[in-house]
Amino acid sequence: MKKECLSIVESKCRACRACGLAKTRHNVVFADGNPETAEIVFIGEAPGETEDLEGRPFVGRAGDLLNEFLEQAGISREDDLYIINTVKCRPPENRIPTDEEKTACEKFLNAQIDIMNPKAIVFCGATALKSFWPDPKVQISKIRGNWFDVTINGKEYKAMAIFHPSYLLRNHSMQEGSPRRLMQQDLKEIRNLILTDRVADYAAV
Numbered sequence: 146m147k148k149e150c151l152s153i154v155e156s157k158c159r160a161c162r163a164c165g166l167a168k169t170r171h172n173v174v175f176a177d178g179n180p181e182t183a184e185i186v187f188i189g190e191a192p193g194e195t196e197d198l199e200g201r202p203f204v205g206r207a208g209d210l211l212n213e214f215l216e217q218a219g220i221s222r223e224d225d226l227y228i229i230n231t232v233k234c235r236p237p238e239n240r241i242p243t244d245e246e247k248t249a250c251e252k253f254l255n256a257q258i259d260i261m262n263p264k265a266i267v268f269c270g271a272t273a274l275k276s277f278w279p280d281p282k283v284q285i286s287k288i289r290g291n292w293f294d295v296t297i298n299g300k301e302y303k304a305m306a307i308f309h310p311s312y313l314l315r316n317h318s319m320q321e322g323s324p325r326r327l328m329q330q331d332l333k334e335i336r337n338l339i340l341t342d343r344v345a346d347y348a349a350v
């Protein structure tokens with residue numbers, strides 16, 4: 146059922162020319178993951194070059210690193226996550242999407258979240274977080290790793306912000322308190338949420 150609803154939104158999104166990014170895109174990057182099994186909506190910033198060419202989110206260098214962290218945490222990219230971005234078309238030179246571009250794409254993003262009705266939303270990086278956080282000066286390093294509630298289209302969701310893997314590509318340290326160590330910690334927390342709910346389902350049998 147979710148698949149059918151999402152495919153209606155996807156076909157509208159593929160035809161969208163509401164902002165200037167439509168002129169330079171090779172592909173609309175709509176989503177990745179299995180909407181019928183995913184309990185977490187994972188929101189990144191915008192497609193990069195590889196994503197634009199392949200039409201899937203997080204398949205370039207940042208995506209490869211994300212995959213490593215997910216695997217290590219025991220999170221299945223294919224089954225546990227529905228991965229999307231704040232904007233569906235690549236901003237030239239990988240610049241941060243403008244407010245106009247984000248606004249033009251908002252209806253698709255909100256529809257994806259609404260249809261998915263996830264147990265939790267993960268904001269990956271500052272751009273995704275700032276699309277929903279009231280204070281534009283929010284610092285991801287202060288917020289990350291903590292669950293909070295976010296209201297989208299009148300519905301409340303549990304949410305967490307985590308570092309963007311591009312940031313981790315520039316920060317290699319694995320020392321206690323380093324961004325990579327914090328990423329491991331945050332993904333474990335997310336994995337625990339997925340597992341806790343599953344265990345609770347079986348405990349109720």
Ligand code: URA
Nearest residue numbers: 189190191192202203
């Ligand atoms: N960075 C993002 O935020 N999203 C992608 O899809 C790829 C890189």
